[in-house]
Amino acid sequence: MTKSTSIIIMLFMLTRPALGIASGIIIQPGATMSLGNSKVDMGCTDASIIGSLNIQSSTIVNTRHFNIPGGNVNAGNGEVMLSGNWSNTGTFIPGTSQVNIQDGCSTNLSAMTGSTDFHAFSTSTANGKILQIAAGSRQAFDKSLVLHGASGNRLLLRSSRTGSQAFFLLDPAGKQDIFDINVKDNNARDGQTLIPDSAVDFNSQDLGNNINWFLPLTGYAPIPTLSRWALVVLALMLVTTAFRRHRIPSTEESNICGD
Numbered sequence: 061m062t063k064s065t066s067i068i069i070m071l072f073m074l075t076r077p078a079l080g081i082a083s084g085i086i087i088q089p090g091a092t093m094s095l096g097n098s099k100v101d102m103g104c105t106d107a108s109i110i111g112s113l114n115i116q117s118s119t120i121v122n123t124r125h126f127n128i129p130g131g132n133v134n135a136g137n138g139e140v141m142l143s144g145n146w147s148n149t150g151t152f153i154p155g156t157s158q159v160n161i162q163d164g165c166s167t168n169l170s171a172m173t174g175s176t177d178f179h180a181f182s183t184s185t186a187n188g189k190i191l192q193i194a195a196g197s198r199q200a201f202d203k204s205l206v207l208h209g210a211s212g213n214r215l216l217l218r219s220s221r222t223g224s225q226a227f228f229l230l231d232p233a234g235k236q237d238i239f240d241i242n243v244k245d246n247n248a249r250d251g252q253t254l255i256p257d258s259a260v261d262f263n264s265q266d267l268g269n270n271i272n273w274f275l276p277l278t279g280y281a282p283i284p285t286l287s288r289w290a291l292v293v294l295a296l297m298l299v300t301t302a303f304r305r306h307r308i309p310s311t312e313e314s315n316i317c318g319d
Contacts, residue, residue, distance in 0.1 A: 087111040087131060104165040109133050109150065115140070115157065124165045128152060143167050148174035154202065155179060163187050171220065172199065182206035188213035193226035195219045200229040209240030211263065219245035225269060230254065239263060248272040
């Protein structure tokens with residue numbers, strides 16, 4: 061079978077709606093595939109994009125690992141659902157797409173390697189999952205960032221190397237929905253403050269070495285702000301008190317002191 065024939069066959073398989081792919085997808089160097097408007101069921105196999113993939117308006121579901129080892133993915137307005145690892149050392153053009161990491165395919169650890177700009181990104185688990193981000197890598201989120209665990213089964217957000225931070229950047233105009241997580245070694249300084257409130261209020265835990273997460277004074281009551289007139293009254297009271305403490309002694313008090 062020639063290379064061109066195999067590309068045509070694979071393209072036909074990918075564009076069939078609701079199709080299960082038994083052996084996964086490998087797009088070889090030089091090959092370009094476009095999915096159109098279809099649903100591709102990966103059946104818990106892997107996708108490896110060494111050539112080019114145009115997702116367009118399609119939905120790719122039940123993926124185990126999604127790998128871009130030097131290839132090019134134009135996500136369009138499509139959606140990618142996976143339960144294993146996300147690896148990007150190539151080019152990912154997010155468009156207005158959604159990438160979701162979920163439970164399934166017998167994986168309770170999802171590792172993210174390489175740096176990626178996402179449009180909308182979510183990780184959710186009901187069973188408990190570790191989302192492990194490569195230390196030093198940068199994951200950016202334009203429209204939204206969703207991180208959800210479950211009561212008793214928090215989502216654990218970790219760096220691949222303890223003590224070394226991974227970087228998250230949520231655009232100032234983006235939306236966040238974060239609950240039931242346990243986070244350590246994450247640096248969000250270049251974007252929004254993530255969970256800009258008490259960790260306890262979001263059933264979450266701060267395990268340390270995090271930057272721009274949670275309120276810096278969690279558990280402290282805010283200092284009340286006085287009106288302008290209240291400040292004037294307070295200033296007059298302070299002046300009066302100071303005057304009384306340092307008043308000039310009367311003649312009678314001076315005579316007593318002189319005696």
